[in-house]
Amino acid sequence: MPTRVIAAVLAGGVGSRMGAPSPKQLLPLAGRPIIERSIEAFEASPEVDEIVVLMVDGFVDRVEEIVADAGFTKVSRVLPGGATRTDTSVAALAAMAGAADSDLVLLHDAARPLVRPETIAACVAALGSAGAVGVAVPSADTVVEVAPGSDGGEVIARTPDRSRLRRMQTPQGFRLGVARRAYELATADPGLVATDDCGVVLRYLPEEEVRIVPGDETNIKVTNPGDVEIAETLLRRAREDAGQGAAS
Numbered sequence: 001m002p003t004r005v006i007a008a009v010l011a012g013g014v015g016s017r018m019g020a021p022s023p024k025q026l027l028p029l030a031g032r033p034i035i036e037r038s039i040e041a042f043e044a045s046p047e048v049d050e051i052v053v054l055m056v057d058g059f060v061d062r063v064e065e066i067v068a069d070a071g072f073t074k075v076s077r078v079l080p081g082g083a084t085r086t087d088t089s090v091a092a093l094a095a096m097a098g099a100a101d102s103d104l105v106l107l108h109d110a111a112r113p114l115v116r117p118e119t120i121a122a123c124v125a126a127l128g129s130a131g132a133v134g135v136a137v138p139s140a141d142t143v144v145e146v147a148p149g150s151d152g153g154e155v156i157a158r159t160p161d162r163s164r165l166r167r168m169q170t171p172q173g174f175r176l177g178v179a180r181r182a183y184e185l186a187t188a189d190p191g192l193v194a195t196d197d198c199g200v201v202l203r204y205l206p207e208e209e210v211r212i213v214p215g216d217e218t219n220i221k222v223t224n225p226g227d228v229e230i231a232e233t234l235l236r237r238a239r240e241d242a243g244q245g246a247a248s
């Protein structure tokens with residue numbers, strides 16, 4: 001059977017840092033909901049066969065409406081997410097129970113609506129020879145590790161070599177068998193702490209090489225108030241660069 005590529009759009013978060021009355025992925029970005037733009041990136045990707053969406057419980061119907069109104073044909077299911085992002089990743093993998101271990105899964109933050117088609121294509125291409133890949137960018141800032149200081153504040157404990165540091169974005173892609181094995185071990189660990197899916201594979205399957213696919217600074221995660229305006233500016237610039245004047 002040919003390898004299938006399944007994208008999971010993770011939208012189970014409530015957006016507490018954004019502080020909006022409804023989950024931030026429903027906020028309009030240049031006239032269309034953030035989540036619609038995130039789903040559209042995978043709908044438009046020739047590499048992707050199927051999309052599952054994991055949405056905050058209570059808003060699944062709203063996303064089904066968005067999917068129907070947009071005429072997306074690859075979305076097979078919109079399901080409730082979990083209490084944490086990790087739980088939502090687990091729910092996404094459970095939704096793919098019928099797929100083969102050799103199939104590919106791309107886990108993507110709904111809050112990253114500006115992901116580029118080239119980035120999705122590069123992830124899928126990398127999975128031709130790797131079991132796990134993550135999109136990442138270099139850090140322009142010096143990044144430090146902190147520790148509690150003597151006055152109750154923070155002090156710098158370590159300044160890692162910046163040239164070897166990367167900031168992780170999404171998508172993060174896996175052979176389904178690799179993601180399944182990693183999350184099986186992770187969910188059995190009462191001490192599980194994870195902020196991304198590559199980190200779960202790195203921790204629980206240390207023998208698995210997790211490759212980096214270069215991302216770009218425009219693939220921002222809409223997180224805080226003001227990020228929607230930044231994303232709109234980036235979208236407008238991308239359209240200007242592509243010579244598309246009209247908003248869509």
Ligand SMILES: Nc1ccn([C@@H]2O[C@H](COP(=O)(O)OP(=O)(O)OP(=O)(O)O)[C@@H](O)[C@H]2O)c(=O)n1
Pocket residue numbers: 010011012013014015016017018025054081082083084085086088089108109110111112221222223
């Ligand atoms: N239980 C959760 C928490 C987060 N996410 C998703 O993971 C992505 C990255 O998370 P983040 O930006 O932190 O979103 P929120 O958790 O919604 O934001 P906050 O931490 O401010 O509440 C988002 O697309 C978010 O919807 C998820 O699917 N399920």
Ligand SMILES: C[C@](O)(CO)[C@H](O)COP(=O)(O)O
Pocket residue numbers: 085109167168169170195196197221
């Ligand atoms: C997965 C992620 O986007 C990589 O940078 C990030 O770790 C998600 O973190 P969040 O706290 O759930 O936004």
